[in-house]
Amino acid sequence: MNNPLLGFVPDPITVPFDKLLPSKKLPIGLETSKKYLQIKASIEGIGLIEPLSVGAADKATGMHVLRDGHIRVHAMKELDFQDAPCLVTLDDETYTYNNRINRLSTIQEHMMIRRAVDRGVTPERIANDLKVDVSHIQKKLNLLDGICAEAAGLLKDKRFSPNLGATIRKMKPTRQIECVELMVAANNVSTSYANALLAATPAAMLVNERKPKKLAGVSAEQMAKMEKEMGNLQGQYKSIEHSYGQDVLNLVLAKGYLKNLLDNEAVIRFLSMRQPDVLREFSNLVEVDALDK
Incomplete structure (x- = not known):
């Protein structure tokens, strides 16, 4: 039975591309954009990690409306894929779904990289496929190390620098939650703000109970x-x-x-x-x- 609190059926299904109906047009010049080339290289190197999102099949034709993943479908077709794993959304409104899932959050990227590594793909290969430095992938891979579940939950829909994790994990869990709440409330989920909060954190609320280096110009x-x-x-x-x-x-x-x-x-x-x-x-x-x- 489907959970009414979820926006999709949790178990993915495999859908042939000839059974997908696009819900929007792809932008002109897409195939030469950096984003598209990264997506295509990623799929070619490690496969599709995040399933597509589709509507329920039409009873008469068996066709699914593609809600999210148009760029990935285009890249997979160019790479001669014939089908793809899909999650069936329970909400028929494309606007509502895309309004909630617009672009991957930083933690979603972390989970995708983690799943790829668990499948045997090395960070070096992921970095090579995405045309980025391997240190960037390592930071995303270790993003949540030392961060409590409650603080991670507050950040789950946000985009932020992978360097933020290194600052947050220096604090004890209670202080992590307090600082993340302040950053989210101020709509400023940045490493510089986190460093300022870290500097203002009492030693007793730090992991090693030792104050970090003083900020320049602050007495x-x-x-x-x-x-x-x-x-x-x-x-x-x-x-x-x-x-x-x-x-x-x-x-x-x-x-x-x-x-x-x-x-x-x-x-x-x-x-x-x-x-x-x-x-x-x-x-x-x-x-x-x-x-x-």
């Missing part, structure tokens, strides 16, 4: 102040996170009330004559598209 007093402010910021984040859902609900209800209020011509007339500034602010609130962003 001991400034570092102590940074640690204190970081602790305050974490407390504020937790407080906001706790009340966020209720606050958004209250705003949605308030917006609905204001909309009904401004549908009343008498109210509009009164506010326009007596409180034009209030009317302008109310109108701006009603026109807000989303209150949860």
